[in-house]
Amino acid sequence: MDHVDRILAQWQAERPDLQLRPMGLLGRIKRLGAHLGQGMERVFAAHGLNAASFDVLATLRRSGAPYALTPSQLMDWTMVTSGTMTNRLDRLEAKGLIRRVRSDRDARSVTVQLTDEGFALIDACVTEHVANQHRLADALSETEQAELDRLLSKWLAGFEPPED
């Protein structure tokens, strides 16, 4: 009898006409996502970051040398709007973690590049982040994690058709 079960029991009593089966599943995904998010934010915060700024720096870092992408590419990877990305980049630039370089070939275009400070910070942060993810997933065995990943991949494929 967890939090989600209590919610389902209330609905069952008040609206016995409803077919509640998927509600528990969706509720658990949402709550688990919230707990995992909080668990990850702690590591980000220890490095002066949050999920938003980590997301940008990590995307640049894993893109490989020269650790530079355009705002549009970053928007594609992180799935946020242009206004959100402008705001994120403004803050990261103010902290000296990225730098905006105007393109020579296209005056509309900007390249966002990790500074040395940004590179060092994200490299240290992601190392801790990965270790933290291991801790967060430890409640399940490797077999269970693999089975869960299989089911989530199948579900996710309906929203994000795989390519290649």
Add this chain to the structure above:
Amino acid sequence: MDHVDRILAQWQAERPDLQLRPMGLLGRIKRLGAHLGQGMERVFAAHGLNAASFDVLATLRRSGAPYALTPSQLMDWTMVTSGTMTNRLDRLEAKGLIRRVRSDRDARSVTVQLTDEGFALIDACVTEHVANQHRLADALSETEQAELDRLLSKWLAGFEPPED
């Protein structure tokens, strides 16, 4: 090869020292949660609500007659801070969906009650919401949904120790 796989492949190339196994799992939970959240928001929006306002009205509705709880009880159920709840209640009150009643017994306390309009709205909305949840979960068979729910419950139990 989905979006998460592409991220993992980039990390693998750039940081082969990292043990990336749990990263895919956590990434898929996050992305799936985002897609499901968007899918649910559409139904809320069709009734002039969003996830936040739906959450409050649904909590009041499923609490049973007289469909009234204090802000503190609502905070416990919805897991938001007091400032957030005040803001939510202000907006719902302005729309005439809830009403605040000062307590006779404790002058600090307030009872938040569904109005007739609020009751009618949330009852209609939750009916559609449940049908929508079925659609969103349709990508998995009933067996798969049950297995997924089992694994998520186990994982979630580490964050929210079950009671009773």
Add this chain to the structure above:
DNA sequence: GCCTTTTATCTTGACGTCAAGGTATTTCAA
């Protein structure tokens, strides 16, 4: 060469959230 359309990014305004703190009230131990 021009004019429309598309592309790339930034700006604005509204909203939801939280942390920290404020105010009023109640509780409880001395």
Add this chain to the structure above:
DNA sequence: TTGAAATACCTTGACGTCAAGATAAAAGGC
């Protein structure tokens, strides 16, 4: 009885987000 602590709710200020639209530049049809 009274004064400190706890409780219940609200206020404030900062932040992250989005939708809509602004600006500027490039591309393409004629």
